Amino acid sequence: MRIGRHWIGDISGCDANILRDEAALNLLFETALIRAGAQILERQSHVFEGEGGVTGMFLLAESHASYHSYPEHRYLAADFFTCGSCDPAVAADVVIRALRPEAVSTHILERSALESGDPIPALDRSVAQRRQEAIR
Template structure:
């Protein structure tokens, strides 16, 4: 069986509480991601949880894209599944990273419908850390620690 689609899942860590809990901001991020990745939006559905957190799903002509936010953890779970050669799911992920500015990400790429055609059926996983943000956060922690112990 040939590959039917590309499925990219991304765990984004170290995102700001404010951006993860802002419904309009996340909706705009998904819309921009769909547009820049050459995807056709059919419908956008969302729910805002109390006291915080969001789930937004974009139904696409090519499949779907979704994001679940956990502002209290600084975490977002992103899911992009597309079929067809004209879409670029990795471009959609790049756009969402640009909006959410995670300190660390874990990306898993899965080829859907490839059973028996790939020697290695395991998904490819890539982890990245924003080095300057890590240094800045570490420096802030050190300064707080030193200020407390005067």
């Protein structure tokens, strides 16, 4: 059963000054989410010291959105995970058009729940081993 869509993007060649501007990034993402039909429940962001970037998280009634900026690389990592009628691609398009990047790479994941009786995917043994070691 399809639960939602998760848009993940690597946005490169952006204006480094915008990627350092917490207020501008938060306003851009807020605008994008509203245009996509999302209901923002909470917002949190953090500016890293010096010439560092900004990380922002949005808790949505429809799921979440986040961004991580790296002005020193002119790069922004962004993701929008939404369910219902809210379209993450609309939010992404607003962000991309505003930033006017040199390059964009995107992935859209269809998030879905296992149906009763579906086999549970096997966990990669090396991942399971690392998790056990981390717990010890």
